[in-house]
Amino acid sequence: MATGALTLALATTSSVMGNTDGNETSVRSTRSVESPAAAASRHWVNTWTAMPQLTEPSNMPPPPFTGDGAVLVDTTLRQTVRVSTGGERMRLRFSNAFGDTALPLTAVSVALPLDGRAGVSAIEPGTPQRVTFGGRETATVPAGAQVVSDPLEFDLHPGSNLTVTTYLAEGQPSLALTSHPGSRTTSYLQNADHTQDHDLPQAIPVNHWYLLSDVEVLSGRSTAAVAVLGDSLTDGRGSTTNGNNRWPDQFLDRLRGRPATDEVAVLNQAAGGNRVLNDGLGPNVLARLDRDVLARSGVSWLVVFEGVNDIGTAEATEAAQRGVTAELIAAYEQVVVRAHAQDIRVYGATLTPFGGNTMYDDPDGHREVSRQAVNSWIRTSGRFDAVIDFDRAVRDPADPGRLDPTLHDGDWLHLNPDGYRALADAVPLRLFRALLPAAE
Incomplete structure (x- = not known):
């Protein structure tokens, strides 16, 4: 069975409490070393993925999110994806496969969408959690590469929808944007950092996925x-x-x-x-x-x-x-x-x-x-x-x-x-x- 790399969960234990518009969020990632027996009984399995593509001009984010030589500057991107299998520990992958410049991710959060629905801008209160990368809330994805988040304790049910919200302060300083245009799912774009907001009523909807390429869950053999x-x-x-x-x-x-x-x-x-x-x-x-x-x-x-x-x-x-x-x-x-x-x-x-x-x-x-x-x-x-x-x-x-x-x-x-x-x-x-x- 091809299972990819067996991964020991190594993440720093941290707890961050923040308040954005009155919404609390917690960050939990684990950097404890599992025993060999525990690690051997589990492995990472992709539960959702989307084929990365170079975004064509007709599928770029609409103004003002695409400007002169840059894209997604000071932009919150909220997306929902439907996972297949579930688990209690998950991680994300972001792709810059077709980028010709580094991609700085300023903040990322995950949550359950309101009423579990696909393509909605609202999330269930009390469910958002910040995502970290090597214990930090920010990450930079080199051109042509991908970045994997720290494992995150999150109860993800099989066949359910997941909301991933990403904020890019600097955006990508290039129009070579990695995406999956044929999402058949509505995403939302709004200026400023709204990664913890329960809803984005002023956001602009687009039927594309950008940057997010994978969700993985730690699973049994x-x-x-x-x-x-x-x-x-x-x-x-x-x-x-x-x-x-x-x-x-x-x-x-x-x-x-x-x-x-x-x-x-x-x-x-x-x-x-x-x-x-x-x-x-x-x-x-x-x-x-x-x-x-x-x-x-x-x-x-x-x-x-x-x-x-x-x-x-x-x-x-x-x-x-x-x-x-x-x-x-x-x-x-x-x-x-x-x-x-x-x-x-x-x-x-x-x-x-x-x-x-x-x-x-x-x-x-x-x-x-x-x-x-x-x-x-x-x-x-x-x-x-x-x-x-x-x-x-x-x-x-x-x-x-x-x-x-x-x-x-x-x-x-x-x-x-x-x-x-x-x-x-x-x-x-x-x-x-x-x-x-x-x-x-």
Whole structure:
């Protein structure tokens, strides 16, 4: 089982009581050395993640939060994320993967969102806690790097929403901002430090995540994660904003409904427009595999559901499509080899139809021939440890080159929440039991 680095919790014990607008907050981090037996029985597991990307101009924070050569100056950023597994000790990771300057974090807090909801600016009174980094409340993330917070005692329930509020006094002195634009979740921006405020009624809402890349929980040895490599079909285009009804979310709901799989975390490492072979919106799969899967904590399984954008953006000729088919198959084999080297099982998901889509469907059907050839290889090659047949789950039985008309969002490529439920229901839960120690 690939669990990332086993981590001994080493954090200075500190207690800081502050008062901002009458709101009390406590800081608790632990720098006590655990016994070897206690450390061996637990490990860090990613419970939420978002694929870091370079923010495009259209997805930058709106004025006044983006200025001349700098971004998020004197800005509070409040975001909510839905975790998969829970725990009593957690930590955060912030990414400056695409920054070309250092990123100074002035203050960070975590809390429970009001009524447990996603995408709200209010938090539950009494729940905010300050986050520290090496015992300090500030941290600087070097260009291209990430920073991991100190472990924080915080009761995080499985499948719940978490609010993370970050204040940047200096902002990032560059427009090279790391984010995940396809959050399908509302975040909030407001000038000045409001990390401890119970609500941000004057904040400007944006449907993007910025800077935050991971939440990890200290877990028992039976807890493990499945990472999903994908594009907009996994990132959730067509799903409901603040609804958490992408297919990985609905798959998590299924996992949590059964004792044998309720300790499986789901990590959505997808981005709209992403491709396997070439950079698009974010680095290509072969370039980001180490960062987004192999370096994530506690990953035991990988689902590969990507390739439609490679086929759809390649020239619609027989020769070009024959080439992209061969290159995709070679890339999938590379992913399997590299993941197996880390003891990660790899499951291949068949590519879903795009017939009728104005961008990808071509009159001569060359791209559909490629899709069928790729799917045939996924199903029959034996290279994957198992196959998840998403194509069969959502195609129109009367016209298999097209999606079921009731399951797409209107463009014959992306799915609606019902379509994403069909994908989630198509994943065999038995695939995520065999490696758990509790099931041995």
